[in-house]
Amino acid sequence: MEIALDLEAEVPLFAQLIAQIKRAVSSGELLPGDPLPSIRQLANDLAINNKTVVKAYRLLERDTIIVSKGYRGTFVHADAKAHCDVDVNGSTFDKLEAAVAELREAGVTDSEIRIAFGTVMNAKNERNSQ
Amino acid sequence: MTTIHYLYAAVFLSQVLVVSLHAPTIVARRVRTLLATRPPAEYPKLYPVPIETIEHTLRLYRILNAGIAVLGLAQAAWFYVVDGEMDPTAYAVYTCLQVAPVLLWGQWEKRYFQRMSAGAHSSIRRAQLTPRRLFDFVSPVQLGLVVTTYVGATVSIVFMTAAPIPEPLLTSTFTFTLMTIFNLFFASGLVWLRTPKRSDPHQSHGDRVRTIRAVYQAAVTTIILMNAYVALQSVLTSFEVLRYAGFAASLLVQFFGVAAAKASVLVLGQEDFEVYKADAQRA
Numbered sequence: 001m002e003i004a005l006d007l008e009a010e011v012p013l014f015a016q017l018i019a020q021i022k023r024a025v026s027s028g029e030l031l032p033g034d035p036l037p038s039i040r041q042l043a044n045d046l047a048i049n050n051k052t053v054v055k056a057y058r059l060l061e062r063d064t065i066i067v068s069k070g071y072r073g074t075f076v077h078a079d080a081k082a083h084c085d086v087d088v089n090g091s092t093f094d095k096l097e098a099a100v101a102e103l104r105e106a107g108v109t110d111s112e113i114r115i116a117f118g119t120v121m122n123a124k125n126e127r128n129s130q
Numbered sequence: 131m132t133t134i135h136y137l138y139a140a141v142f143l144s145q146v147l148v149v150s151l152h153a154p155t156i157v158a159r160r161v162r163t164l165l166a167t168r169p170p171a172e173y174p175k176l177y178p179v180p181i182e183t184i185e186h187t188l189r190l191y192r193i194l195n196a197g198i199a200v201l202g203l204a205q206a207a208w209f210y211v212v213d214g215e216m217d218p219t220a221y222a223v224y225t226c227l228q229v230a231p232v233l234l235w236g237q238w239e240k241r242y243f244q245r246m247s248a249g250a251h252s253s254i255r256r257a258q259l260t261p262r263r264l265f266d267f268v269s270p271v272q273l274g275l276v277v278t279t280y281v282g283a284t285v286s287i288v289f290m291t292a293a294p295i296p297e298p299l300l301t302s303t304f305t306f307t308l309m310t311i312f313n314l315f316f317a318s319g320l321v322w323l324r325t326p327k328r329s330d331p332h333q334s335h336g337d338r339v340r341t342i343r344a345v346y347q348a349a350v351t352t353i354i355l356m357n358a359y360v361a362l363q364s365v366l367t368s369f370e371v372l373r374y375a376g377f378a379a380s381l382l383v384q385f386f387g388v389a390a391a392k393a394s395v396l397v398l399g400q401e402d403f404e405v406y407k408a409d410a411q412r413a
Contacts, residue, residue: 001258001259001260002256002257002258002259002335003256003257003258003259004254004255004256005254005255005256006253006254007253007254007255008253009253021259024259030259035260035261036259036261037257037258037259037260037261037262038261038325040325041261041262041324041325042257042259044325044326044327044328045257045258045325045328045335045338046255046256046257047255047327047328047331048255073261
């Protein structure tokens, strides 16, 4: 199965890669248990940075579309098709939008929301780095 | 001159002709066929440099090889006619000289593809979502032969240290270490070569896989022959007939010379030339 990335598209390369793998799973071109190329192979074949493929694979694994089995390689997850339609970004957007609306209703200003959001995110990053 | 000297002279002359004349002819014929059958007007993406540059480089490559061949003939005349025997150091230096044009040609090909990449303007990049496995490129029999020849060479080295005329321990240890390093180097190369960087930006997936397979086959054959040579050399040393190992060494050099010419990546395994047409999308 062939994938094609457009370097000049507005959509980032990792997002194009994710979208095409998800599309292949949805259409049945990729079946559960099918092996995927290694990060290095895909990056070199596409002549893109390894980190781009790493990011795409990491997000696909988080979304339970693929599963990494160490040295044996990366495979399509058994429940991949069911998870293809789950829109994590959309759900995140909805939750944040609801939270912001609630805070605004309570009288919190936009700058206070931004500062609080930044503080929470930074605090999480610091916890992760420790 | 004895029979052995005549045999040596024949093998050396064969090396001169095969490596410095026959192998460059293979490369030149392939490139000329490419230029004749795939003209730049029809396949512009195949030629990132003017045709004159390619022909000029090819001419230099052939002149350099012809010069080295003449030097080889002169050396053969000097050693076999005047001295009656070839000096091993002179032979080694001459063999290194024969390898030089192969390396220079390889460098030129590398720059050729760099220019091709620089001139590739399409923003579309394509790849197959199919993993490449080790056994897609080599058979289990070939890998078995690598292991067998390595074990055979090791056994031969160990056995010959206990032979009636043993090989010095330092020499056999050095030979074994060098052979093991080469085997490990090629083994890691086999893993690395499965996913090489794309040198030709237009090359189709099928051609890319064919190129990788050809490189694999060359690498595996090299390891097998080298291990076999080490085993043979060890046996010949212990029987005090090491000078016969020179035949095997020369034949090995001739094999590598032809293999390197045939593995010239510029035209290696190319079957899908449609990707080099002006209106073709990037592979």
